[in-house]
Amino acid sequence: MIGSGPNVPAILIFVAFVVASLGITWWAAKRTHSTGEFYTAGGKITGMQNGFALAGDFMSAASFLGVTGLIFIGGADALYFVIGVVVSWAFILFAFADRMRNLGRYTFADVVAYRLQPDRLRTLAAAGTLTVAIPYLIAQMVGAGSLIETLFGLPYFVAVLIVGGLMTVYVAFGGMLATTWVQVVKAVLLLVGATALFLIAMSQFGFNFDAMFARAVEVHPRGEVIVRPGGLYSDPISTLSIALAFVCGTAGLPHVLMRFFTVPDAKQARRSIGYAVVIIGYFQMLIVVVGFASIALLVGQAEYVDEFGRIAGGANMVSVYLARAVGGEIFYGLISAVAFATILAVVAGILLSASAAVAHDLYAKVIRRGEISDREEMTISRIVTVVLGVGTIGLSLWFRNINVGILATIALAVAASVNFPAIFLALFWKNLTTRGAVAGGLTGLVVVVGLIILSPIVWVNAFGNETAIFPYSYPTLFSVSAAFIVTIVVSLADHSDRASIDRAGYDKQLVKSEIG
Protein backbone atom coordinates (compact mmCIF):
# COMPACT_ATOMS: atom_id res chain seq x y z
CA MET A 1 0.00 0.00 0.00
CA ILE A 2 1.19 3.48 -0.82
CA GLY A 3 1.79 6.03 1.87
CA SER A 4 1.93 3.54 4.70
CA GLY A 5 5.39 4.70 5.70
CA PRO A 6 7.65 7.66 5.13
CA ASN A 7 9.21 7.87 1.68
CA VAL A 8 12.96 8.41 2.25
CA PRO A 9 13.91 9.91 -1.16
CA ALA A 10 10.96 12.30 -0.95
CA ILE A 11 11.98 13.48 2.51
CA LEU A 12 15.63 13.97 1.48
CA ILE A 13 14.73 16.00 -1.60
CA PHE A 14 12.19 18.01 0.31
CA VAL A 15 14.62 18.76 3.12
CA ALA A 16 17.15 19.91 0.51
CA PHE A 17 14.53 22.29 -0.93
CA VAL A 18 13.69 23.65 2.52
CA VAL A 19 17.36 24.23 3.38
CA ALA A 20 17.93 25.98 0.03
CA SER A 21 14.82 28.14 0.45
CA LEU A 22 15.82 29.14 3.98
CA GLY A 23 19.25 30.03 2.62
CA ILE A 24 17.56 32.23 0.02
CA THR A 25 15.45 33.83 2.75
CA TRP A 26 18.51 34.57 4.89
CA TRP A 27 20.27 36.11 1.87
CA ALA A 28 17.15 38.13 0.95
CA ALA A 29 16.56 39.31 4.52
CA LYS A 30 19.94 41.07 4.51
CA ARG A 31 18.86 42.95 1.38
CA THR A 32 15.38 43.91 2.56
CA HIS A 33 15.44 47.17 4.49
CA SER A 34 12.65 49.34 3.07
CA THR A 35 8.96 48.81 2.29
CA GLY A 36 9.80 49.03 -1.43
CA GLU A 37 12.24 46.16 -1.00
CA PHE A 38 9.81 44.23 1.17
CA TYR A 39 6.76 44.48 -1.11
CA THR A 40 8.39 44.52 -4.54
CA ALA A 41 12.09 43.64 -4.13
CA GLY A 42 12.87 47.27 -4.91
CA GLY A 43 11.69 46.80 -8.53
CA LYS A 44 15.01 45.15 -9.35
CA ILE A 45 13.86 41.74 -10.56
CA THR A 46 14.63 41.14 -14.27
CA GLY A 47 11.96 40.26 -16.81
CA MET A 48 13.17 36.70 -17.12
CA GLN A 49 13.36 36.06 -13.37
CA ASN A 50 9.94 37.60 -12.92
CA GLY A 51 8.57 35.51 -15.79
CA PHE A 52 9.65 32.32 -14.03
CA ALA A 53 8.25 33.60 -10.74
CA LEU A 54 4.92 34.50 -12.38
CA ALA A 55 4.74 31.10 -14.02
CA GLY A 56 5.58 29.62 -10.62
CA ASP A 57 2.78 31.62 -8.99
CA PHE A 58 0.35 30.13 -11.41
CA MET A 59 1.69 26.58 -11.76
CA SER A 60 0.26 25.70 -8.40
CA ALA A 61 -0.69 22.33 -7.11
CA ALA A 62 -4.02 23.04 -8.82
CA SER A 63 -2.46 22.79 -12.25
CA PHE A 64 0.09 20.09 -11.57
CA LEU A 65 -2.09 17.83 -9.47
CA GLY A 66 -5.59 19.16 -10.14
CA VAL A 67 -5.57 19.14 -13.95
CA THR A 68 -4.21 15.62 -14.23
CA GLY A 69 -6.86 14.52 -11.72
CA LEU A 70 -9.53 16.28 -13.75
CA ILE A 71 -8.39 14.57 -16.97
CA PHE A 72 -8.39 11.28 -15.15
CA ILE A 73 -12.06 11.75 -14.26
CA GLY A 74 -13.47 13.73 -17.15
CA GLY A 75 -10.97 13.58 -20.01
CA ALA A 76 -10.71 16.22 -22.70
CA ASP A 77 -13.05 18.73 -21.02
CA ALA A 78 -10.10 19.66 -18.80
CA LEU A 79 -8.76 21.41 -21.90
CA TYR A 80 -11.19 24.28 -21.19
CA PHE A 81 -9.13 24.97 -18.07
CA VAL A 82 -5.77 24.36 -19.68
CA ILE A 83 -6.41 26.66 -22.65
CA GLY A 84 -8.14 29.26 -20.47
CA VAL A 85 -5.01 29.61 -18.35
CA VAL A 86 -2.77 30.35 -21.33
CA VAL A 87 -5.31 32.66 -23.00
CA SER A 88 -5.70 34.62 -19.77
CA TRP A 89 -1.96 35.21 -19.52
CA ALA A 90 -1.75 36.41 -23.11
CA PHE A 91 -4.69 38.74 -22.37
CA ILE A 92 -2.89 40.10 -19.31
CA LEU A 93 0.09 40.84 -21.54
CA PHE A 94 -1.93 42.61 -24.26
CA ALA A 95 -4.20 44.66 -22.01
CA PHE A 96 -2.62 45.06 -18.58
CA ALA A 97 1.14 44.66 -18.41
CA ASP A 98 2.30 48.17 -19.43
CA ARG A 99 -0.44 50.15 -17.76
CA MET A 100 -0.22 48.27 -14.48
CA ARG A 101 3.54 48.72 -14.27
CA ASN A 102 3.41 52.39 -15.17
CA LEU A 103 0.70 53.29 -12.66
CA GLY A 104 1.34 51.03 -9.68
CA ARG A 105 3.89 50.90 -6.90
CA TYR A 106 3.22 48.08 -4.42
CA THR A 107 -0.30 46.68 -4.91
CA PHE A 108 -3.04 46.78 -7.53
CA ALA A 109 -4.89 49.18 -5.22
CA ASP A 110 -2.35 51.83 -6.29
CA VAL A 111 -3.73 51.49 -9.81
CA VAL A 112 -7.45 51.62 -9.02
CA ALA A 113 -6.90 54.45 -6.55
CA TYR A 114 -4.80 56.48 -8.98
CA ARG A 115 -7.57 58.93 -9.92
CA LEU A 116 -10.44 57.69 -7.72
CA GLN A 117 -11.02 58.51 -4.05
CA PRO A 118 -8.09 56.58 -2.51
CA ASP A 119 -9.51 55.52 0.88
CA ARG A 120 -12.63 53.89 -0.49
CA LEU A 121 -10.86 52.20 -3.39
CA ARG A 122 -8.02 50.93 -1.21
CA THR A 123 -10.53 49.49 1.24
CA LEU A 124 -12.40 47.79 -1.60
CA ALA A 125 -9.16 46.46 -3.11
CA ALA A 126 -8.01 45.17 0.28
CA ALA A 127 -11.38 43.42 0.77
CA GLY A 128 -11.05 41.93 -2.72
CA THR A 129 -7.49 40.81 -1.97
CA LEU A 130 -8.35 39.14 1.32
CA THR A 131 -11.46 37.40 -0.06
CA VAL A 132 -9.24 35.92 -2.76
CA ALA A 133 -6.16 35.27 -0.65
CA ILE A 134 -7.63 33.64 2.46
CA PRO A 135 -9.77 30.94 0.75
CA TYR A 136 -6.88 30.33 -1.67
CA LEU A 137 -4.38 29.95 1.20
CA ILE A 138 -6.65 27.60 3.12
CA ALA A 139 -7.31 25.56 -0.04
CA GLN A 140 -3.59 25.15 -0.68
CA MET A 141 -2.76 24.37 2.95
CA VAL A 142 -5.54 21.83 3.39
CA GLY A 143 -4.50 20.24 0.08
CA ALA A 144 -0.86 20.25 1.17
CA GLY A 145 -1.70 18.78 4.55
CA SER A 146 -3.57 15.85 3.03
CA LEU A 147 -0.93 15.34 0.35
CA ILE A 148 1.91 15.26 2.85
CA GLU A 149 -0.04 12.96 5.11
CA THR A 150 -0.30 10.46 2.25
CA LEU A 151 3.20 10.92 0.86
CA PHE A 152 5.41 11.34 3.87
CA GLY A 153 3.34 9.64 6.53
CA LEU A 154 3.28 12.78 8.69
CA PRO A 155 0.15 13.69 10.70
CA TYR A 156 -2.04 16.37 9.11
CA PHE A 157 -1.44 19.03 11.75
CA VAL A 158 2.34 18.62 11.54
CA ALA A 159 2.16 19.02 7.77
CA VAL A 160 0.05 22.19 8.02
CA LEU A 161 2.41 23.60 10.67
CA ILE A 162 5.43 22.96 8.42
CA VAL A 163 3.86 24.58 5.35
CA GLY A 164 2.38 27.50 7.28
CA GLY A 165 5.53 28.06 9.34
CA LEU A 166 7.89 28.06 6.34
CA MET A 167 5.60 30.33 4.32
CA THR A 168 5.50 32.83 7.20
CA VAL A 169 9.28 32.75 7.61
CA TYR A 170 9.92 33.33 3.88
CA VAL A 171 7.61 36.32 3.72
CA ALA A 172 8.22 37.92 7.13
CA PHE A 173 12.01 37.87 6.80
CA GLY A 174 12.74 37.76 3.09
CA GLY A 175 9.78 39.73 1.66
CA MET A 176 9.35 39.79 -2.11
CA LEU A 177 13.00 39.01 -2.87
CA ALA A 178 12.87 35.69 -1.02
CA THR A 179 9.38 34.92 -2.31
CA THR A 180 10.51 35.54 -5.88
CA TRP A 181 13.62 33.36 -5.71
CA VAL A 182 11.82 30.53 -3.92
CA GLN A 183 9.25 30.75 -6.69
CA VAL A 184 11.92 30.70 -9.42
CA VAL A 185 13.63 27.65 -7.92
CA LYS A 186 10.31 25.88 -7.60
CA ALA A 187 9.28 26.79 -11.18
CA VAL A 188 12.50 25.27 -12.52
CA LEU A 189 12.06 22.15 -10.35
CA LEU A 190 8.47 21.78 -11.49
CA LEU A 191 9.35 22.19 -15.17
CA VAL A 192 12.16 19.64 -14.90
CA GLY A 193 9.96 17.27 -12.90
CA ALA A 194 6.99 17.51 -15.27
CA THR A 195 9.22 17.13 -18.33
CA ALA A 196 10.86 14.04 -16.84
CA LEU A 197 7.46 12.59 -15.96
CA PHE A 198 6.26 13.26 -19.51
CA LEU A 199 9.35 11.66 -21.08
CA ILE A 200 9.39 8.58 -18.85
CA ALA A 201 5.64 8.04 -19.25
CA MET A 202 5.74 8.45 -23.03
CA SER A 203 8.79 6.19 -23.35
CA GLN A 204 6.51 3.37 -22.21
CA PHE A 205 4.67 3.85 -25.51
CA GLY A 206 7.79 4.42 -27.60
CA PHE A 207 6.69 8.09 -27.86
CA ASN A 208 3.74 6.99 -29.95
CA PHE A 209 0.98 9.40 -28.89
CA ASP A 210 -1.62 7.54 -30.90
CA ALA A 211 -0.87 4.33 -29.02
CA MET A 212 -1.00 6.13 -25.67
CA PHE A 213 -4.37 7.74 -26.35
CA ALA A 214 -5.72 4.46 -27.78
CA ARG A 215 -4.70 2.67 -24.60
CA ALA A 216 -6.30 5.38 -22.42
CA VAL A 217 -9.62 5.09 -24.28
CA GLU A 218 -9.45 1.31 -24.08
CA VAL A 219 -8.92 1.08 -20.32
CA HIS A 220 -10.95 4.03 -19.00
CA PRO A 221 -14.39 3.00 -17.69
CA ARG A 222 -15.96 5.84 -19.67
CA GLY A 223 -14.13 4.84 -22.88
CA GLU A 224 -14.49 7.21 -25.85
CA VAL A 225 -15.96 9.98 -23.68
CA ILE A 226 -12.51 10.91 -22.38
CA VAL A 227 -11.27 12.15 -25.76
CA ARG A 228 -14.53 13.92 -26.60
CA PRO A 229 -16.22 16.96 -25.12
CA GLY A 230 -18.88 16.43 -22.48
CA GLY A 231 -16.96 14.41 -19.91
CA LEU A 232 -17.38 17.17 -17.32
CA TYR A 233 -19.70 19.84 -18.70
CA SER A 234 -22.50 19.79 -21.19
CA ASP A 235 -24.34 23.07 -20.69
CA PRO A 236 -23.10 26.30 -22.26
CA ILE A 237 -23.64 28.44 -19.13
CA SER A 238 -21.28 26.40 -16.95
CA THR A 239 -18.67 26.14 -19.68
CA LEU A 240 -18.71 29.85 -20.49
CA SER A 241 -18.67 30.70 -16.78
CA ILE A 242 -15.50 28.67 -16.38
CA ALA A 243 -13.96 30.28 -19.44
CA LEU A 244 -14.80 33.72 -18.07
CA ALA A 245 -13.49 32.83 -14.61
CA PHE A 246 -10.11 32.03 -16.15
CA VAL A 247 -9.87 34.98 -18.50
CA CYS A 248 -10.95 37.58 -15.91
CA GLY A 249 -9.97 35.79 -12.71
CA THR A 250 -6.28 35.37 -13.50
CA ALA A 251 -6.09 39.07 -14.29
CA GLY A 252 -7.61 39.79 -10.87
CA LEU A 253 -5.40 37.62 -8.67
CA PRO A 254 -3.64 40.00 -6.26
CA HIS A 255 -0.42 38.00 -5.95
CA VAL A 256 -0.10 37.90 -9.74
CA LEU A 257 -0.85 41.64 -10.11
CA MET A 258 1.73 42.46 -7.44
CA ARG A 259 4.46 40.94 -9.59
CA PHE A 260 4.12 43.72 -12.16
CA PHE A 261 5.79 46.03 -9.66
CA THR A 262 8.89 43.93 -9.04
CA VAL A 263 10.46 44.85 -12.39
CA PRO A 264 12.06 48.21 -13.26
CA ASP A 265 9.86 49.34 -16.18
CA ALA A 266 7.02 48.54 -18.59
CA LYS A 267 9.37 46.87 -21.07
CA GLN A 268 10.52 44.38 -18.42
CA ALA A 269 6.88 43.92 -17.36
CA ARG A 270 5.98 42.89 -20.92
CA ARG A 271 8.97 40.58 -21.09
CA SER A 272 8.02 38.95 -17.76
CA ILE A 273 4.55 38.10 -19.00
CA GLY A 274 6.00 36.93 -22.32
CA TYR A 275 8.22 34.45 -20.45
CA ALA A 276 5.28 33.46 -18.27
CA VAL A 277 3.07 32.73 -21.31
CA VAL A 278 5.75 30.55 -22.91
CA ILE A 279 6.54 28.65 -19.70
CA ILE A 280 2.90 28.16 -18.71
CA GLY A 281 1.92 27.20 -22.28
CA TYR A 282 4.68 24.59 -22.41
CA PHE A 283 3.72 23.27 -18.99
CA GLN A 284 0.02 23.02 -19.84
CA MET A 285 0.81 21.13 -23.05
CA LEU A 286 2.88 18.63 -21.05
CA ILE A 287 0.36 18.20 -18.30
CA VAL A 288 -2.47 17.21 -20.65
CA VAL A 289 -0.35 14.38 -22.03
CA VAL A 290 0.65 13.39 -18.49
CA GLY A 291 -3.05 13.28 -17.57
CA PHE A 292 -3.95 10.94 -20.42
CA ALA A 293 -0.83 8.84 -19.86
CA SER A 294 -1.87 8.38 -16.25
CA ILE A 295 -5.19 6.95 -17.44
CA ALA A 296 -3.38 4.64 -19.84
CA LEU A 297 -0.90 3.44 -17.22
CA LEU A 298 -2.78 3.49 -13.91
CA VAL A 299 -6.27 2.17 -14.67
CA GLY A 300 -6.41 -1.51 -13.88
CA GLN A 301 -3.60 -1.35 -11.31
CA ALA A 302 -5.44 -2.20 -8.11
CA GLU A 303 -2.73 -0.53 -6.05
CA TYR A 304 -3.73 2.91 -7.38
CA VAL A 305 -7.22 2.67 -8.85
CA ASP A 306 -10.15 0.59 -7.68
CA GLU A 307 -12.56 -1.26 -9.98
CA PHE A 308 -14.85 1.78 -10.24
CA GLY A 309 -12.02 3.97 -11.51
CA ARG A 310 -11.58 5.78 -8.18
CA ILE A 311 -8.07 6.78 -7.19
CA ALA A 312 -6.69 5.85 -3.78
CA GLY A 313 -6.28 9.09 -1.80
CA GLY A 314 -8.29 11.17 -4.30
CA ALA A 315 -7.90 12.37 -7.89
CA ASN A 316 -5.16 14.82 -6.92
CA MET A 317 -2.77 11.91 -6.43
CA VAL A 318 -2.73 10.94 -10.11
CA SER A 319 0.54 12.67 -11.08
CA VAL A 320 2.51 11.31 -8.14
CA TYR A 321 1.15 7.79 -8.65
CA LEU A 322 2.11 7.95 -12.29
CA ALA A 323 5.62 8.89 -11.22
CA ARG A 324 5.76 5.82 -9.00
CA ALA A 325 4.31 3.52 -11.65
CA VAL A 326 6.80 4.55 -14.34
CA GLY A 327 9.85 5.65 -12.36
CA GLY A 328 9.89 3.69 -9.11
CA GLU A 329 10.33 4.87 -5.53
CA ILE A 330 13.05 7.44 -6.14
CA PHE A 331 11.22 9.21 -8.95
CA TYR A 332 8.03 9.06 -6.89
CA GLY A 333 9.89 10.76 -4.06
CA LEU A 334 11.24 13.40 -6.43
CA ILE A 335 7.82 14.28 -7.87
CA SER A 336 6.24 14.28 -4.40
CA ALA A 337 8.88 16.67 -3.14
CA VAL A 338 8.35 18.91 -6.19
CA ALA A 339 4.59 18.93 -5.53
CA PHE A 340 5.23 19.94 -1.94
CA ALA A 341 7.72 22.65 -2.93
CA THR A 342 5.13 23.92 -5.41
CA ILE A 343 2.53 24.44 -2.71
CA LEU A 344 5.05 26.04 -0.39
CA ALA A 345 6.15 28.64 -2.94
CA VAL A 346 2.60 29.46 -4.02
CA VAL A 347 1.33 30.10 -0.49
CA ALA A 348 4.26 32.44 0.18
CA GLY A 349 3.29 34.65 -2.78
CA ILE A 350 -0.35 34.76 -1.72
CA LEU A 351 0.54 35.56 1.89
CA LEU A 352 2.73 38.47 0.78
CA SER A 353 -0.12 39.96 -1.28
CA ALA A 354 -2.50 39.63 1.68
CA SER A 355 0.02 41.27 4.03
CA ALA A 356 0.57 44.14 1.61
CA ALA A 357 -3.19 44.71 1.37
CA VAL A 358 -3.56 44.93 5.14
CA ALA A 359 -0.30 46.66 6.10
CA HIS A 360 0.09 49.00 3.13
CA ASP A 361 -3.40 49.68 1.77
CA LEU A 362 -5.48 49.51 4.93
CA TYR A 363 -3.10 50.47 7.72
CA ALA A 364 -0.50 52.79 6.22
CA LYS A 365 -2.65 54.48 3.58
CA VAL A 366 -6.23 54.47 4.92
CA ILE A 367 -5.89 54.41 8.72
CA ARG A 368 -2.63 56.37 9.05
CA ARG A 369 -3.30 58.42 5.86
CA GLY A 370 0.28 57.83 4.71
CA GLU A 371 1.69 59.51 7.84
CA ILE A 372 3.96 56.63 8.72
CA SER A 373 7.69 56.13 8.55
CA ASP A 374 9.16 53.50 6.28
CA ARG A 375 10.67 51.68 9.24
CA GLU A 376 7.35 51.58 11.08
CA GLU A 377 5.46 50.29 8.02
CA MET A 378 8.06 47.53 7.65
CA THR A 379 7.52 46.44 11.25
CA ILE A 380 3.75 46.53 10.78
CA SER A 381 3.89 44.50 7.57
CA ARG A 382 6.05 41.85 9.26
CA ILE A 383 3.64 41.67 12.20
CA VAL A 384 0.68 41.41 9.81
CA THR A 385 2.47 38.62 7.92
CA VAL A 386 2.92 36.63 11.12
CA VAL A 387 -0.69 37.24 12.24
CA LEU A 388 -2.08 36.20 8.84
CA GLY A 389 0.26 33.20 8.71
CA VAL A 390 -0.77 31.98 12.16
CA GLY A 391 -4.43 32.70 11.36
CA THR A 392 -4.28 30.64 8.17
CA ILE A 393 -2.64 27.75 10.00
CA GLY A 394 -5.46 27.86 12.54
CA LEU A 395 -8.17 28.00 9.86
CA SER A 396 -6.56 25.14 7.93
CA LEU A 397 -6.57 22.96 11.04
CA TRP A 398 -10.18 23.94 11.79
CA PHE A 399 -11.48 23.42 8.24
CA ARG A 400 -9.60 20.24 7.64
CA ASN A 401 -12.57 18.53 5.96
CA ILE A 402 -13.64 21.42 3.78
CA ASN A 403 -13.95 20.79 0.06
CA VAL A 404 -10.83 22.38 -1.43
CA GLY A 405 -12.65 22.80 -4.76
CA ILE A 406 -15.17 25.21 -3.18
CA LEU A 407 -12.40 27.43 -1.83
CA ALA A 408 -10.54 27.49 -5.13
CA THR A 409 -13.80 28.35 -6.93
CA ILE A 410 -14.42 31.22 -4.52
CA ALA A 411 -10.90 32.59 -4.93
CA LEU A 412 -10.91 32.70 -8.72
CA ALA A 413 -14.54 33.83 -8.97
CA VAL A 414 -14.01 36.70 -6.51
CA ALA A 415 -10.89 37.78 -8.39
CA ALA A 416 -12.94 37.83 -11.61
CA SER A 417 -16.02 39.52 -10.15
CA VAL A 418 -14.55 42.08 -7.73
CA ASN A 419 -10.95 42.90 -8.66
CA PHE A 420 -11.08 42.51 -12.42
CA PRO A 421 -14.01 44.88 -13.22
CA ALA A 422 -12.51 47.59 -10.99
CA ILE A 423 -9.04 47.36 -12.56
CA PHE A 424 -10.29 47.02 -16.11
CA LEU A 425 -12.66 49.99 -15.96
CA ALA A 426 -10.19 52.11 -13.96
CA LEU A 427 -7.61 51.58 -16.69
CA PHE A 428 -9.74 51.96 -19.79
CA TRP A 429 -12.97 53.80 -19.06
CA LYS A 430 -12.83 57.52 -18.47
CA ASN A 431 -16.34 57.77 -16.99
CA LEU A 432 -15.65 55.41 -14.10
CA THR A 433 -16.32 57.13 -10.77
CA THR A 434 -15.53 56.23 -7.18
CA ARG A 435 -19.20 55.58 -6.42
CA GLY A 436 -19.53 53.32 -9.48
CA ALA A 437 -16.40 51.32 -8.68
CA VAL A 438 -17.41 50.75 -5.05
CA ALA A 439 -21.04 49.85 -5.94
CA GLY A 440 -19.89 47.47 -8.69
CA GLY A 441 -17.23 45.86 -6.50
CA LEU A 442 -19.68 45.22 -3.67
CA THR A 443 -22.27 43.89 -6.14
CA GLY A 444 -19.69 41.49 -7.57
CA LEU A 445 -18.75 40.29 -4.10
CA VAL A 446 -22.34 39.76 -2.91
CA VAL A 447 -23.49 38.07 -6.15
CA VAL A 448 -20.48 35.77 -6.36
CA VAL A 449 -20.63 34.61 -2.75
CA GLY A 450 -24.44 34.34 -2.84
CA LEU A 451 -24.48 32.25 -6.02
CA ILE A 452 -21.74 29.93 -4.76
CA ILE A 453 -23.75 29.28 -1.59
CA LEU A 454 -26.87 28.52 -3.69
CA SER A 455 -24.95 26.36 -6.20
CA PRO A 456 -24.62 22.55 -6.13
CA ILE A 457 -21.17 22.44 -4.48
CA VAL A 458 -22.43 24.17 -1.31
CA TRP A 459 -26.23 23.94 -1.33
CA VAL A 460 -26.37 20.24 -2.21
CA ASN A 461 -22.96 18.78 -1.31
CA ALA A 462 -22.30 20.76 1.87
CA PHE A 463 -25.80 21.59 3.15
CA GLY A 464 -27.40 18.34 2.01
CA ASN A 465 -30.35 19.85 0.15
CA GLU A 466 -32.01 17.93 -2.67
CA THR A 467 -31.52 20.36 -5.52
CA ALA A 468 -29.52 23.53 -5.90
CA ILE A 469 -31.32 26.87 -6.22
CA PHE A 470 -28.61 28.07 -8.61
CA PRO A 471 -28.09 25.10 -10.92
CA TYR A 472 -24.65 25.93 -12.41
CA SER A 473 -21.33 25.04 -10.85
CA TYR A 474 -19.70 28.37 -11.69
CA PRO A 475 -21.22 31.80 -10.98
CA THR A 476 -18.87 34.02 -12.99
CA LEU A 477 -21.02 34.62 -16.07
CA PHE A 478 -23.63 36.23 -13.82
CA SER A 479 -21.41 37.83 -11.19
CA VAL A 480 -18.95 39.43 -13.63
CA SER A 481 -21.82 40.79 -15.75
CA ALA A 482 -23.58 42.13 -12.65
CA ALA A 483 -20.39 43.86 -11.45
CA PHE A 484 -19.78 45.47 -14.84
CA ILE A 485 -23.40 46.58 -15.31
CA VAL A 486 -23.71 48.09 -11.82
CA THR A 487 -20.33 49.84 -12.08
CA ILE A 488 -21.24 51.36 -15.45
CA VAL A 489 -24.80 52.39 -14.56
CA VAL A 490 -23.85 53.93 -11.20
CA SER A 491 -20.88 55.74 -12.73
CA LEU A 492 -22.99 57.21 -15.53
CA ALA A 493 -25.65 58.36 -13.06
CA ASP A 494 -23.05 59.86 -10.73
CA HIS A 495 -22.99 63.67 -10.92
CA SER A 496 -21.27 64.30 -7.58
CA ASP A 497 -18.30 66.61 -7.15
CA ARG A 498 -16.07 63.60 -6.64
CA ALA A 499 -17.25 62.18 -9.98
CA SER A 500 -15.92 65.21 -11.85
CA ILE A 501 -12.55 64.85 -10.10
CA ASP A 502 -12.52 61.13 -11.01
CA ARG A 503 -13.22 61.82 -14.70
CA ALA A 504 -10.86 64.78 -14.88
CA GLY A 505 -8.03 62.61 -13.63
CA TYR A 506 -8.24 60.23 -16.58
CA ASP A 507 -6.09 62.22 -18.99
CA LYS A 508 -3.16 62.41 -16.60
CA GLN A 509 -3.57 58.70 -15.85
CA LEU A 510 -3.72 57.87 -19.57
CA VAL A 511 -0.46 59.65 -20.32
CA LYS A 512 1.32 58.10 -17.35
CA SER A 513 -0.08 54.65 -18.09
CA GLU A 514 1.24 54.78 -21.64
CA ILE A 515 4.68 56.25 -21.24
CA GLY A 516 5.46 55.76 -17.55
Place this chain on the structure above:
Amino acid sequence: MGNEAELLRDPEFQKLLAQRSRWRWGLSGSLIGIYFAYCLAGIYLTEAFGLPFLGSSITWGIVLGYLIIALAIVLSIFYIRIVGRLLEVPFGDRESGQ
Protein backbone atom coordinates in the same frame (compact mmCIF):
# COMPACT_ATOMS: atom_id res chain seq x y z
CA MET B 1 -1.80 69.15 -15.84
CA GLY B 2 -0.85 71.40 -18.72
CA ASN B 3 1.83 69.01 -19.80
CA GLU B 4 -0.56 66.05 -20.19
CA ALA B 5 -3.17 68.07 -22.07
CA GLU B 6 -0.48 69.24 -24.46
CA LEU B 7 0.84 65.75 -24.99
CA LEU B 8 -2.66 64.39 -25.56
CA ARG B 9 -3.16 66.94 -28.35
CA ASP B 10 0.13 65.96 -29.99
CA PRO B 11 -0.76 64.08 -33.22
CA GLU B 12 2.25 61.78 -32.82
CA PHE B 13 1.12 60.77 -29.35
CA GLN B 14 -2.44 60.26 -30.54
CA LYS B 15 -1.13 58.04 -33.32
CA LEU B 16 0.80 55.99 -30.79
CA LEU B 17 -2.30 55.66 -28.58
CA ALA B 18 -4.43 54.60 -31.55
CA GLN B 19 -1.89 52.04 -32.75
CA ARG B 20 -1.38 50.57 -29.31
CA SER B 21 -5.09 50.36 -28.70
CA ARG B 22 -5.61 48.64 -32.07
CA TRP B 23 -3.09 45.93 -31.20
CA ARG B 24 -4.29 45.64 -27.62
CA TRP B 25 -7.96 45.05 -28.46
CA GLY B 26 -7.33 43.31 -31.77
CA LEU B 27 -5.15 40.63 -30.22
CA SER B 28 -7.13 40.29 -26.96
CA GLY B 29 -10.43 40.15 -28.85
CA SER B 30 -9.26 37.57 -31.38
CA LEU B 31 -7.69 35.27 -28.83
CA ILE B 32 -10.54 35.43 -26.32
CA GLY B 33 -13.05 35.12 -29.18
CA ILE B 34 -11.33 31.97 -30.45
CA TYR B 35 -11.26 30.52 -26.93
CA PHE B 36 -14.96 31.18 -26.33
CA ALA B 37 -15.79 29.80 -29.79
CA TYR B 38 -13.82 26.67 -28.86
CA CYS B 39 -15.80 26.28 -25.63
CA LEU B 40 -19.13 26.72 -27.44
CA ALA B 41 -18.05 24.35 -30.20
CA GLY B 42 -17.30 21.78 -27.48
CA ILE B 43 -20.93 22.05 -26.38
CA TYR B 44 -22.71 22.29 -29.73
CA LEU B 45 -20.36 20.46 -32.10
CA THR B 46 -19.57 17.56 -29.81
CA GLU B 47 -19.55 15.07 -32.68
CA ALA B 48 -17.10 17.06 -34.81
CA PHE B 49 -14.76 17.56 -31.84
CA GLY B 50 -14.82 13.81 -31.23
CA LEU B 51 -13.77 12.91 -34.78
CA PRO B 52 -10.40 11.18 -35.02
CA PHE B 53 -7.49 13.34 -36.11
CA LEU B 54 -5.84 11.78 -39.18
CA GLY B 55 -7.20 8.38 -38.28
CA SER B 56 -5.56 8.32 -34.83
CA SER B 57 -7.08 7.96 -31.38
CA ILE B 58 -6.47 11.65 -30.80
CA THR B 59 -9.50 13.79 -31.57
CA TRP B 60 -9.90 17.12 -33.37
CA GLY B 61 -11.01 18.72 -30.12
CA ILE B 62 -7.67 17.95 -28.47
CA VAL B 63 -5.64 19.01 -31.51
CA LEU B 64 -7.51 22.33 -31.82
CA GLY B 65 -6.99 22.93 -28.10
CA TYR B 66 -3.24 22.55 -28.55
CA LEU B 67 -3.31 24.87 -31.53
CA ILE B 68 -4.99 27.60 -29.44
CA ILE B 69 -2.27 27.28 -26.79
CA ALA B 70 0.37 27.53 -29.50
CA LEU B 71 -1.42 30.56 -30.98
CA ALA B 72 -1.47 32.31 -27.60
CA ILE B 73 2.30 31.82 -27.30
CA VAL B 74 2.98 33.05 -30.85
CA LEU B 75 0.74 36.11 -30.48
CA SER B 76 2.40 37.03 -27.17
CA ILE B 77 5.89 36.99 -28.68
CA PHE B 78 4.59 38.93 -31.70
CA TYR B 79 2.95 41.54 -29.43
CA ILE B 80 6.13 42.15 -27.44
CA ARG B 81 8.03 42.83 -30.68
CA ILE B 82 5.32 45.07 -32.15
CA VAL B 83 4.98 47.19 -29.04
CA GLY B 84 8.74 47.41 -28.68
CA ARG B 85 8.91 48.80 -32.22
CA LEU B 86 5.99 51.20 -31.70
CA LEU B 87 7.63 52.66 -28.62
CA GLU B 88 11.03 53.13 -30.24
CA VAL B 89 9.85 56.36 -31.83
CA PRO B 90 8.99 58.93 -30.68
CA PHE B 91 8.11 58.12 -27.08
CA GLY B 92 10.08 54.96 -26.56
CA ASP B 93 13.13 56.81 -25.27
CA ARG B 94 11.18 57.89 -22.21
CA GLU B 95 10.37 54.35 -21.33
CA SER B 96 13.62 52.49 -21.79
CA GLY B 97 15.52 55.38 -20.29
CA GLN B 98 18.17 55.27 -23.02
